[in-house]
Amino acid sequence: MIFLHEGLGSISMWRDFPQQVADATGCEAIVYSRYGYGRSTPLRSVPREVRYMHDEALRDLPCLLDALEVNEYFLFGHSDGGSISLIHAGNAGRAVAGTIVLAPHVFVEDVALDNIELAGKAFENPETRLRERLARHHDDVDGVFWGWNRTWLSAAFRSWNIENYLPAIQGPVLAIQGEDDEYATMAQLDRIAAAAPDVDLVKLADCRHSPHKDQPGAVIEATTSFISRILDARD
Numbered sequence: 001m002i003f004l005h006e007g008l009g010s011i012s013m014w015r016d017f018p019q020q021v022a023d024a025t026g027c028e029a030i031v032y033s034r035y036g037y038g039r040s041t042p043l044r045s046v047p048r049e050v051r052y053m054h055d056e057a058l059r060d061l062p063c064l065l066d067a068l069e070v071n072e073y074f075l076f077g078h079s080d081g082g083s084i085s086l087i088h089a090g091n092a093g094r095a096v097a098g099t100i101v102l103a104p105h106v107f108v109e110d111v112a113l114d115n116i117e118l119a120g121k122a123f124e125n126p127e128t129r130l131r132e133r134l135a136r137h138h139d140d141v142d143g144v145f146w147g148w149n150r151t152w153l154s155a156a157f158r159s160w161n162i163e164n165y166l167p168a169i170q171g172p173v174l175a176i177q178g179e180d181d182e183y184a185t186m187a188q189l190d191r192i193a194a195a196a197p198d199v200d201l202v203k204l205a206d207c208r209h210s211p212h213k214d215q216p217g218a219v220i221e222a223t224t225s226f227i228s229r230i231l232d233a234r235d
Helices: 017-025 052-068 080-091 111-125 131-136 141-152 155-159 163-168 189-194 216-234
Strands: 002-005 071-078 095-103 173-178 201-205
Touching: 002 017, 002 052, 002 080, 002 173, 052 080, 052 095, 071 080, 071 201, 080 163, 080 173, 080 201, 111 131, 111 141, 131 141, 173 216, 189 201, 201 216
Parallel strands: 002 071, 071 095, 095 173, 173 201
Antiparallel strands: none
16 A cells, blocks of 8 residues: 655654554555655755646656556555545556545645645744644755645646546545545545546544544544455455
């Protein structure tokens, strides 16, 4: 199972969650920090290209899988990582057994832009300690944060949309989102369900943008059932 982190995430920010999923499902977990994140090579410039998630899904992830000689796999992506997972499953031409996405984006909503703008103000305010907290996880914390923030808030990104990839997704999809998600509405999950061939939806109460942190037990239970359904269908 390949874990793809959020727009400000890294290996360390997953904590022990991938191991919990691996233990519950019996899948081997592969966890990595994408280019510019965590302890990976710093970004060369900010903002990123508008198609940065496409590049991750269709160029960088296939290179990683080839290097590791991984041929068939599940994807597990959170937020940006969820979007990357959907693009990859829908257009990489790989044997994706199934895709689990937490709080994915398939189009841009005003609620996301509003809160990303607020995050920028918090990052610049020392009293929030947001920059300090993120710096524990990233060698290039400014590149990580402003690369994400300025790209999402750019005029060019307003029309970003990946719904065209959904009908061609390889394997079933499990899409999970919190009802109190501060970066998206349930329209994200509803559009995935309407367009992708085989989708299970889980909508969690008392849960914000990080279901694996707010409701880890529910996410692991849904993931385990999803994996079992796919594997049982092969027997």
